[in-house]
Amino acid sequence: MKRRKQPHIVEKDAGVDMTPMLDIVFILLIFFIVTTSFVKENGFLVKKSESSKASAAKSENIMIHIDENNTIFFNTKPVDIERLPARIEFFLAEHQTRNIILRPHEETNYQKVVDVLDKLKQFNKLTITMGLYKP
Numbered sequence: 001m002k003r004r005k006q007p008h009i010v011e012k013d014a015g016v017d018m019t020p021m022l023d024i025v026f027i028l029l030i031f032f033i034v035t036t037s038f039v040k041e042n043g044f045l046v047k048k049s050e051s052s053k054a055s056a057a058k059s060e061n062i063m064i065h066i067d068e069n070n071t072i073f074f075n076t077k078p079v080d081i082e083r084l085p086a087r088i089e090f091f092l093a094e095h096q097t098r099n100i101i102l103r104p105h106e107e108t109n110y111q112k113v114v115d116v117l118d119k120l121k122q123f124n125k126l127t128i129t130m131g132l133y134k135p
Contacts, residue, residue, distance in 0.1 A: 066104040070112045102130045
């Protein structure tokens with residue numbers, strides 16, 4: 001008996017061509033980069049104290065607190081916003097300090113905080129540290 005020759009069956013690798021998929025990914029990436037809008041946020045600069053070391057001559061800090069009712073306190077005493085600079089100048093005449101600590105309550109009006117910061121602008125040699133007050 002004669003053997004029949006069977007044709008060789010060549011198995012191809014069943015693969016997926018990833019090139020079109022990569023093209024689509026790059027096109028989407030370019031689309032999102034081009035359509036993204038970058039917005040520059042305006043803000044204000046708050047100076048932080050450079051050193052946490054205590055100085056040899058201990059000085060008192062000025063504490064300004066704004067409560068949830070938008071009442072301003074200067075070293076635990078209520079004060080009107082118009083009289084705040086005068087109180088600070090009087091305090092600076094008697095004490096040697098370079099720090100103002102501003103602590104608004106978390107429910108304080110933002111405009112009230114901005115108003116206080118505007119009043120503190122004239123004291124540019126003092127360092128203003130700001131921290132949120134949470135009861």
